Amino acid sequence: MGGAYNLKLLAALSALVLLLAASRSFLPGLLEAALRAPVLPRDLLPLLPWPVAQPLLRRLALRGAADLLPSFVGVAREPGDGGARAAEWKGACFYDNRAWMEFHNGTDGGLGGGTLHLETNKAHSWTCIDLYVFATPYRVTWDYYFVGREHTLDFKEWESEAEYEYVKRKGVSIFLMPSGTIGTLRALWDVFPLFTNTQWGENSNLAFLKKHMGATFEERPKPWVSELNVDDIHSGDFLVLSKIRGRWGGFETLEKWVTGAYAGHTAVCLRDSEGKLWVGESGHENEQGEDIIAILPWEEWWDFEVKKDDSNPQIALLPLHPDLRAKFNETAAWEYAKSMDGKPYGYHNMIFSWIDTISDNYPPPLDAHVVASVMTMWNKLQPEYAANMWKEALNKRLGTKGLDLPEIIVESEKRGMTFDKLLTVPEQDKWVYTDGQSASCVAYVLMMYKEAGLFDPIASSIEVTEFTIKDAYSLNFFENNMTRLPVWCNKDDSVKLPFCQIKGRYRMELPGYNTMQPYPHMNERCPSLPPNYNRPRNC
Template sequence: MGGRSGIGICVKQHGISVFLMPSGMLGTLLSLIDVLPLFSNTAWGQHSNLAFLEKHMGASFEKRSQPWVANIRKEDIQSGDFLALSKIRGRWGGFETLEKWVTGAFAGHTSVCLKDEKGNLWVAESGYENDKGEEVIAIVPWDEWWTMALKDESNPQIALLPLHPDVRARFNESAAWEYVRSMVGKPYGYHNMIFSWIDTIGDNYPPPLDANLVMAVMSMWTRVQPLYAANMWNEALNKRLGTEGLDLQGIIIETERRGMSFDQLLTIPEQDEWIYSDGKSTTCVAFILAMYKEAGIFAPFTESIQVTEFTIRDAYMLKIFEDNPARLPSWCNTESDKLSFCQILGEYRMELPEYNTIEPYAKMNENCPSLPPTYKRPARC
């Protein structure tokens, strides 16, 4: 068995779907075992995450010079400034590592800064854990958010990405606040989480993943956790078919009835205006970009950009951030760790490949591949 490929099967409406496990059944199981340490909230878990990202993404984790915590002046942070976080141990560290691997992002979570009319600084985010342990959209005072970040056992690395002055000049702060307040309390956007990643038939799945394996996992998960599965993908797949209430089996049957393959169904772009059973659905980064959209940052392409199609990588590659290091606050980085953005926390020097390089355009990120280790992105995909 050792060197042979394994074969998995998924029974569908019209027979059997066969998919190849390139590493064989044993190799695939060993790969899963390799993943388990990523979720350990220990030094071993952190080492496992760093090693995984170095091996599969070519990341390099250079130690930063002290201090690892910036001496932040809140008055230098403005509405719309973007926060990119990279957690490297524990439950969220492991989850983010896998997210980074499939999407090509070198960060795993995002938040955004807002100032109110009194000059108080706040942080808005989708994915804030409330008192009930639910992941929701929330806006919290900066001091509270920063204190939690400093105590976070996942050892986060955090970058502040200030908006470019020209972009900030057209940022409609009142529209941004209106949008954020309308979303507070809504759940994290699990409905569209996987669909910002899957854009193409075959060029978004790092081996041994493919669309058939994704469908098989969906089928198994539906049996074990039917409510969770419905939240994660059933509603979103119904949206793509224009149907309501179909379970996964019904979705597969309907897809085949229309002469469409399941992998084609997965690539249909998410639409920002879709309303799910619990309201509009936005992941951490889609929430920020939807706020940017309302605030006018994407003009004149506002109506032709679906921000729910963006990954974190897509967001930090947008050419909307400060490009003059001389204008960055003096406390941004240590003397020996000069970056084109502000790293405000972290043991390791953050990398954001192709940061601030792509001008917004119509229908962006609706058909982009994301294969490791280069994650090469065609122009205007």
């Protein structure tokens, strides 16, 4: 039934294309079609039954998650005397494309609307399709084209005078799904399982990180959970976790890819005045399902990670160097930990630890234009989420209060600062948001280190909210003499790591571990492009 239906659909689509091409307005498209390549099988995969399409999808050489990211190709503006030229670019299907804007006068004092004209030519096959996203700071929409001709996209009425003025000056941004229909489907096939709490999901996360980051995931000898002696764990010892399945596994995989970190979560150990061991963690899920900052008894934290955490975390303990341990001010650390206990996870500054440069932190085809369009979409769909993730943080960077995303973009440009430049303004540890000081998992640990004196004497010139997890474990704060590691540390593994892996089937890798001496304004201007994540000195 499904196969017959798809064949009928394919025949109907073919007939429709020929019928349209026979009409006068489509005659240029018909002439162009004669010069196209024959039908390409990959263009027809979406119409095939899934059991047939699935193995073919797997064989296509595509970039995976990157195929889900729209690529900025240009801006459609209104042509005029001395005005902007039509935007031109090469598409995934049509190799010759042009776009421009036309404005319409409003009635009864209205703002009017506009029409975006998009001309497509020189398709590489008869059956390919180009997918586009169109965005202003006030709206996001999309369309697709499979016939070579002039297409139109109508904006019936501008949402506000601010949108009208913005489009008049800046135009409508155009984004291409660079892999077309089949590439997008293939990317969905690659990315969807990352978030599933299944063995398929775990295998997909491992495969993604191997492919895009060069991770190895060598299997460790059993036991995969260490028989550790908690007496060997001290205040300030760093915990890094790598979750590889389920919701958090998928999120961490993408986070690792864009930041270059080989771990996705962190926590820190603390001993109280009676010697009891605790774990401080930003990102603990409470009974209401909220991610908060919490101080947990070691036994409770460890029992959860070993027996209940369905993300299958790989966990390593990074002991502080003896000199840093002697310097660690437990009293100040506890004061900070208690002041943050129960506060929300630090979503406000999470993405800004990653974005340091205008162009060298975005895996292609991601760029600041795409970030702005995604922010616009989320601003419409989930305004509270958008406020947590970036709106308040962007206001901090401008010194403003309460501006919504479109107003932020306009205000930034009024000041002569492009939006991509605004994103790179360093986060400041002293900023206080409406729900308090914001600390992601790694910022929480490093703020504790800062309060405990580990960054002295340059602490005032260090903004730890600019650090990624990779930046944190690269600090030369940790034990560098393997003979001083606890006797139970990696005792059953023939490969002697410079840290203690205490849980996990796969051997953890932390490239650059324990190598970076702190310096003023550290990690405020650092590139992080995969797959090598090279960074200049003192970036």
